[in-house]
Amino acid sequence: MATISSQSSTTVVDGVDRLSPTGISIIIVGGGIGGLMFALEAWRQGHDVRVYEKNPKLDTLGDAFGIMAPAWTTLRHFPRMKAQFEKESWDAELSLWHAEGFKLIHYGDGSWNAPGAIHPAKDVHVPWLETRPGVAHMLTSQCQRLGIQIEYGSTVVGFSETDEKAIVTIETQGQVTHAGADIVVAADGVGTKSHAHVSGQTVKATSSGYSMFRGIVPFGLIEKNLSSGIVEKFFSSQRPEFRIYVCPPDTHANIILSRGFFSYGLTYKDHKSSEKDLKESWNATVPTDVVVEKFSKLEPGLLELLRLIPENSAVDWTLRWRDPQPKWTSDGGRVVQLGDSAHAFLPTSGNGATQACEDALSLATCLRVAGKGKENIATKVHNKLRFERVSTIQKFGVMTRSSLHNIDLELAKEQPETLRNLLVMPEWIWSHDPVQYALDNYETTERHILDGTPFQNTNLPEGYTYEAWTVAGEIERGANGASAEV
Ligand SMILES: Cc1cc2nc3c(=O)[nH]c(=O)nc-3n(C[C@H](O)[C@H](O)[C@H](O)COP(=O)(O)OP(=O)(O)OC[C@H]3O[C@@H](n4cnc5c(N)ncnc54)[C@H](O)[C@@H]3O)c2cc1C
Structure with a gap:
């Protein structure tokens, strides 16, 4: 088993102990959640990082999402960011509701917070929910405090590599430049330009037949516009609520009720078929009328709450399928x-x-264990350690969606x-420690690859x-009345 020795720490910035420099230089394409989390952990583990982000500044779009304990495994090493996380998280209780407005099941806290449960984010209380703008802001501020460079307004349009380094082509205000590093991490989201270089093919996305209206409404707007009876009915709970309303056959609604905001994610059967409309x-x-009518x-x-959605703020997000892609690393690594x-x-x-x-x-850890000169093996080890887990969890999402839409009311x-x-997150998902897993398995996996x-x-x-599974296979199973299995 590999180890990371804490005595190799050399500098402390903003309360964060940085491990000794590895000399590995890394370009990160995309300053979203994954890119920024990697920038921070890679910096902490002694690598040199810089980020290129196409947006001109931090993007504060988005609503609420859940980030579970495995993601916060190293949060305790970033004390100011941890304090911000604890202040801004929404400690909601989860419940399942009938569309007509009565509670079916109260789940409460995530299983990782049950008495006796052990999760990997030591010393951190991990709730169900955070807001995406809040997490993006938290990660960005920590990068700034550590002096990590984020080049906004820089769109990466090409990836290439030689035996010694990886290169990106960047467009900034009409100017094209190139930059190189030992490793390039393509964290540029679903529309990544890296597939041509990494796998040599474009990854086809097909409509799943469903879309989701989603957004966020400030609580102040609700308090100002709705009767005290409605406010009392939905917002009187001591803790924020995360409700999932089932309304089969083809819809379900995720609703978050808190005294800070009301957030909605409304999944519906979508009949859009042209590529142009699938956004x-x-x-x-x-x-807003379209949202209210559909639900x-x-x-x-609840419809009264939905009517308060500010005009043209409800995002219509197409839920698209992509076959699991086992190859995340270029041939050269x-x-x-x-x-x-x-x-x-x-x-x-x-x-x-x-x-x-x-x-x-995982990637930051693999690179540290490998050390300078073996970065291109580290990326392949990381890929091997991660793919099967991720692909199995993708399938788990297919399974949950199908169960939610097929409930006998x-x-x-x-x-x-x-x-x-129905909504219990399995322990193998929330109890995983990606840093320890990479340390425990690096050497055997490297031998496996070599x-x-x-x-x-x-x-x-x-x-x-x-x-291995494919979208077509799962659609066929669904058509035959079988649900996905893990
Ligand atoms: C603005 C925004 C709002 C979101 N809101 C929600 C939400 O409310 N709920 C939810 O569940 N998920 C949301 N997501 C998606 C969610 O953040 C991701 O699914 C998840 O966190 C994985 O993160 P990621 O870093 O892989 O991708 P993302 O978070 O999508 O980040 C990708 C980043 O790469 C940048 N980028 C893209 N192309 C290039 C390029 N060519 N060059 C340089 N930079 C590039 C993007 O601007 C973005 O900042 C949102 C994503 C974005 C971009």
Whole structure:
């Protein structure tokens, strides 16, 4: 087993102990959640990093999402960021609701916070939810305090490499330049330009047949515009609430109620079919009436909340499938994809941001264990350690979505306890420590890559052997009445 010795720490900046320099230089393409988390952990582990981000400044679009404990494994090493995380997280309780407005199941805290549960984010209280703008701001501020350079307004349009280094082509205000480093990390999201270099093919995205209206409404707007009865009905709980309303056959609604904001993620069957209309953009919005009409089966009080969505702020996000891509690393090993660029998730997996952050921690650790001169092997080791886990969790999201849309509401009314396990996040997902896993398995995996020594991943459900799957295969299984299985 490899180790990271804390006595090799050399500098302390903003309360963060930085390990001794490795001399490995890294360019990160994309300052989203995965890119920034990687920038921070790579800096802490002694690598030199710089980020290129296409947006002209920090993008504060987005609503709420969950990032589970494995992503925060090293948060305790960043004391000011940890304090900000604890201040800004929404410690919500989860429950499942009938569309007509009554509670079916109360789940409460995530299983990782149950008495006796041990999760990898030591000393951190990890709730169900954070806001995406809040996390993006938190990571960016920490980068700034550590002096990590983020070049805004720089769009990376090409990736290449030689035996010694990786190179990106950057467009900044019409100027084209090139930059090189030992490693380039493509953390540029679902529209990444890196596939041509990494796998030699474009990754086809197809419509899953569903889309999601999503957004956030400040609590002040609700308080100002709704009767005290409605405010009392939805916002009287001591803790924020994360409710999932089931309204089969083809819709479900994620609702977050807190005294800071009201957030909604409304999944619906989408009949858009042309590529032009299938948008994956946080700027593609729809009128509020369209949202309310599509979800008119929800209880009337909730519809009053939805009517308050500021005009043209509801994002219409197409849920697209991509076959799992096993190859995240270029042949030469110097360009590696991370987060959504390697593996996009359906929101029902609740794991997109978590897995991007797990990637970040795993890759930074593999690079440190490998050391200067073996960076291009480290990226392949990381890929081997991560792919099967991520792909299995992607399939888990397919499974949850299908279960949510196929609930028998009459049975649910009579026997709600039959739904007790529906939204329970399995322990193999939330208890994983990506840093320790990389340390424990680096050497065997490196041998596996170099000389074929057998290696079996253990970051999967117990007793499960990974099986490759495809979107077409899952659609066919669904059409035959079978649900996805893990
Ligand atoms: C603005 C925005 C809002 C979001 N809001 C939500 C939300 O509310 N809920 C949710 O569940 N998920 C949201 N997501 C997606 C979520 O952040 C990701 O699914 C997840 O966190 C994985 O992160 P990632 O870093 O892989 O990708 P992302 O977070 O998508 O980050 C990718 C980054 O790369 C940048 N980029 C793209 N192309 C280039 C290029 N060619 N050159 C340089 N930079 C490039 C993008 O601007 C972006 O900052 C949002 C993403 C974005 C970009």
